[in-house]
Amino acid sequence: MNDALAFDRRHIWHPYTSMTDPLPTYHVVSADGVRIRLADGRELVDGMASWWCAIHGYNHPQLNAAILNQLQKTAHVMFGGLTHEPAIELARALVDMTPSPLQHVFFCDSGSVAVEVAIKMALQFWGAQARPEKHRLLTIRGGYHGDTFGAMSVCDPVTGMHERFRPVLPEHLFVDRPRTRPGEPLHPTDAEQIERTLAEHHTQIAALILEPIVQGAGGMWFYAPEYLSHVHALCHRYDVLLVLDEIATGFGRTGRLFACEHAGVAPDIMCLGKAMTGGYLSQAATLTTSRVAEGISADGGVLMHGPTFMANPLACAVALQSIELLRVGTWQARVTAIESQLREELGQYAGHHAVAEVRTLGAIGVVETHDAVPVAALQQIFVEAGVWIRPFNKLIYLMPPFVIDSDDLHQLTTAIGSALDTL
Numbered sequence: 001m002n003d004a005l006a007f008d009r010r011h012i013w014h015p016y017t018s019m020t021d022p023l024p025t026y027h028v029v030s031a032d033g034v035r036i037r038l039a040d041g042r043e044l045v046d047g048m049a050s051w052w053c054a055i056h057g058y059n060h061p062q063l064n065a066a067i068l069n070q071l072q073k074t075a076h077v078m079f080g081g082l083t084h085e086p087a088i089e090l091a092r093a094l095v096d097m098t099p100s101p102l103q104h105v106f107f108c109d110s111g112s113v114a115v116e117v118a119i120k121m122a123l124q125f126w127g128a129q130a131r132p133e134k135h136r137l138l139t140i141r142g143g144y145h146g147d148t149f150g151a152m153s154v155c156d157p158v159t160g161m162h163e164r165f166r167p168v169l170p171e172h173l174f175v176d177r178p179r180t181r182p183g184e185p186l187h188p189t190d191a192e193q194i195e196r197t198l199a200e201h202h203t204q205i206a207a208l209i210l211e212p213i214v215q216g217a218g219g220m221w222f223y224a225p226e227y228l229s230h231v232h233a234l235c236h237r238y239d240v241l242l243v244l245d246e247i248a249t250g251f252g253r254t255g256r257l258f259a260c261e262h263a264g265v266a267p268d269i270m271c272l273g274k275a276m277t278g279g280y281l282s283q284a285a286t287l288t289t290s291r292v293a294e295g296i297s298a299d300g301g302v303l304m305h306g307p308t309f310m311a312n313p314l315a316c317a318v319a320l321q322s323i324e325l326l327r328v329g330t331w332q333a334r335v336t337a338i339e340s341q342l343r344e345e346l347g348q349y350a351g352h353h354a355v356a357e358v359r360t361l362g363a364i365g366v367v368e369t370h371d372a373v374p375v376a377a378l379q380q381i382f383v384e385a386g387v388w389i390r391p392f393n394k395l396i397y398l399m400p401p402f403v404i405d406s407d408d409l410h411q412l413t414t415a416i417g418s419a420l421d422t423l
């Protein structure tokens, strides 16, 4: 192990690892297109899009130029009392491209914070309507919304971190994750469970929060748009705000620009992040309707949030350019091509002895194994095969940059087959 890696191992926490026995890390020196270059000269085809956000690939000339251009003007200014063109233009683009009721934008620094802001919006809204008893949240099991406390409280109570933080986490309401798969008619149990819970508790519920169509880090689970439509109608009937967390699904990943489009529903509050900046910089946004935005201030109050790096100009500039690439590009055709190749090439592992299920949707391919996989060992196998794939629990999955070509995608799916053979 070289000096730099030894220092890294001794002094730097990586996500969800211990300081005493961390998982191995690989030293990256650069990345270009869909290739990540390691310090030892090896090149890896990227199957993760850096946790699903580098949709246009790395070192993209137009994204680089957007940042360099903005850098000549200013890297950052505070957003309290000041504003700037990148933020205004990005907000305009977001308002234009998301469902029309969403008219107001709050910028913040990460997806988790966007979820915290969404929760605050919902709680402040009901507080300002003199309905402070509406302070609970309802969600579905198997969700993941981030690692801050409010977000953690609506993550799956088993695979999330509830056990560890139980004494300080607010207790919210959970129903089972929908069993209705895409393409299936709404399962009566799914429909009844959510309806019963809302009927019983709606006077206390501020908002229902979920990831539309695809549950990401909570289990890579896909469910039917019909469930989302049902939930949307129920929220309306029971006067509960609907928060859609599109942080993982937004900006094309599921084959639609936003996953809520599969069901044709508009939420009261929407969280965006990850791919918003094309994976270049950390910036997220929480959007809401005029009803909620005006309602929050019905008692003269203001939305109580204001992070230091809110609407960072570099992040806004690169996000605008990323959206422009989506607007003029062929992302939808690319995602469709990725989807059919994933379906065909990962589908052949469905009968493998280690595999419980294979599922694909948009530019997402998931191989669920019977048992939890040895992450470090598989990571090494993947790196030796010239690919970057990072499994977790029982899930080996691909969410590549949209610009990946079929040969590179084939290399990724083949490497998964080789890894499965070692299980």
Ligand SMILES: Cc1ncc(COP(=O)(O)O)c(C=O)c1O
Binding pocket: 110, 111, 112, 113, 115, 144, 145, 146, 147, 211, 216, 217, 245, 246, 247, 248, 249, 273, 274
């Ligand atoms: C659906 C969803 N919500 C929220 C988050 C949290 O975002 P961040 O890691 O930027 O805080 C994630 C991250 O994986 C996510 O997938």
